[in-house]
Amino acid sequence: MGNTPTTHPHRNPHSNPHPYPLLLLRRLLLPTLLTAAIVLPLIGAARPTIPAPPPATLTTPLTPATLPAAYEANRKNAIEAARMAAAHGDTHRAEADRALAAPSRHLLAFDGRGSGQATEVIGDLAHARHIAVLVPGSDTTLDTYPRFHRAAASLYTALTHHPAESRTAGNTVAVIAWLGYETPATVSTTVTTTTRADEAAPRLRAFARDLRTTAPAGAHLTLICHSYGSVVCGRAAPGLAADDIALIGSPGTGADSATTLHTRARVWAARGAADWVAHVPHVRAGLFGTGATVGFGTDPVSAAFGARVFDAAGADHSGYFTPGSASLANLARITLGETSEVTRA
Structure with a gap:
């Protein structure tokens, strides 16, 4: 659940003179319906894998003194991820990676895979x-x-x-x-x-x-x-x-x-x-x-x-x-x- 459209259907309050039994039934059935959704998942087309390098390896623990080195290592990793995504033909991901690789951005971690x-x-x-x-x-x-x-x-x-x-x-x-x-x-x-x-x-x-x-x-x-x-x-x-x-x-x-x-x-x-x-x-x-x-x-x-x-x-x-x-x-x-x-x- 995240940034989805905020609109939702509104029920007419006069459409059912006895809404509470229906509401109770919905609440009782929901766990069963959700469990069925896990057992019988929807089948969708998977997005092709976007190539990217493995995350940068940081050789020292994060401390105030090592933060600049961590930022730089992850920035370089994002640059390489952008290059690989562009070569793969995924311009949208390449742009996203390049934005994160800007010198003004500070990445503690990055994984483009x-x-x-x-x-x-x-x-x-x-x-x-x-x-x-x-x-x-x-x-x-x-x-x-x-x-x-x-x-x-x-x-x-x-x-x-x-x-x-x-x-x-x-x-x-x-x-x-x-x-x-x-x-x-x-x-x-x-x-x-x-x-x-x-x-x-x-x-x-x-x-x-x-x-x-x-x-x-x-x-x-x-x-x-x-x-x-x-x-x-x-x-x-x-x-x-x-x-x-x-x-x-x-x-x-x-x-x-x-x-x-x-x-x-x-x-x-x-x-x-x-x-x-x-x-x-x-x-x-x-x-x-x-x-x-x-x-x-x-x-x-x-x-x-x-x-x-x-x-x-x-x-x-x-x-x-x-x-x-x-x-x-x-x-x-x-x-x-x-x-x-x-x-x-």
């Missing part, structure tokens, strides 16, 4: 006192990366223009766009299960640990998890080295409550009034004893979940980082640790 992965820093990570890591939802790949980058850049602008930061000399904030896993497609069977999130969770935990050695000691770390990305954050939450976790446009986390996420971080949640994800039924069922689940359980903005619910006003599913919006202002406050300033829903 397949749908692609990248971890990009906006700001001065070596000196940042406040760091936000954005975890994306479905349909986020190197081909669609520009919209993910725009969200991260929008948050960075909001942070650097925040009154508390504008009075402080130097770059004290950093935003990291973490496309560190293979996101599911919005129209797919994988988007209904925790499988991709279970695969991504150890990587996200490891990345957060690495940040603690790369960033200044005591830096405030916030994870901002959008749509299916909130499932990733939910699965990664136990042992996650974060101070705050913000769930936006979330279909659920796979957990029954904020308490059962087993994290020391403050857990926040928001949903805009125009977000179609509000219509996703909040059910959860085990998948054949695999440990994965179909559906994502309790609504994160419900009282039963127990998160700190903040105002996202009229945001649609793709609108949480819109400049000037209530949701972006509150995400900036959470990132800066200004919890008393966050407007609650």
Whole structure:
């Protein structure tokens, strides 16, 4: 679940005089229908593999002193990926790779193979006192990366223009766009299960640990998890080295409550009034004893979940980082640790 159209069908409230039995039936049948979707997947044409080099090998651990070398190694890797994609005839991917390889971009990681992965820093990570890591939802790949980058850049602008930061000399904030896993497609069977999130969770935990050695000691770390990305954050939450976790446009986390996420971080949640994800039924069922689940359980903005619910006003599913919006202002406050300033829903 990610940046999909925000329109959705509206039911005529007068079309059925007894809507509640039908709603109950839908909720009871959903786990069965979703499980059937896993057993009988849709068959689609696979995109031809895009050639790319293996990721750059970093010979030293990430530290403030080694960041420039890491950025340069990944930049060169993206340049080679662009060359190979162009030779393969995929001009769109070649352009995406070249954009990431620009000298102004700072890549902590890059992998141009397949749908692609990248971890990009906006700001001065070596000196940042406040760091936000954005975890994306479905349909986020190197081909669609520009919209993910725009969200991260929008948050960075909001942070650097925040009154508390504008009075402080130097770059004290950093935003990291973490496309560190293979996101599911919005129209797919994988988007209904925790499988991709279970695969991504150890990587996200490891990345957060690495940040603690790369960033200044005591830096405030916030994870901002959008749509299916909130499932990733939910699965990664136990042992996650974060101070705050913000769930936006979330279909659920796979957990029954904020308490059962087993994290020391403050857990926040928001949903805009125009977000179609509000219509996703909040059910959860085990998948054949695999440990994965179909559906994502309790609504994160419900009282039963127990998160700190903040105002996202009229945001649609793709609108949480819109400049000037209530949701972006509150995400900036959470990132800066200004919890008393966050407007609650």
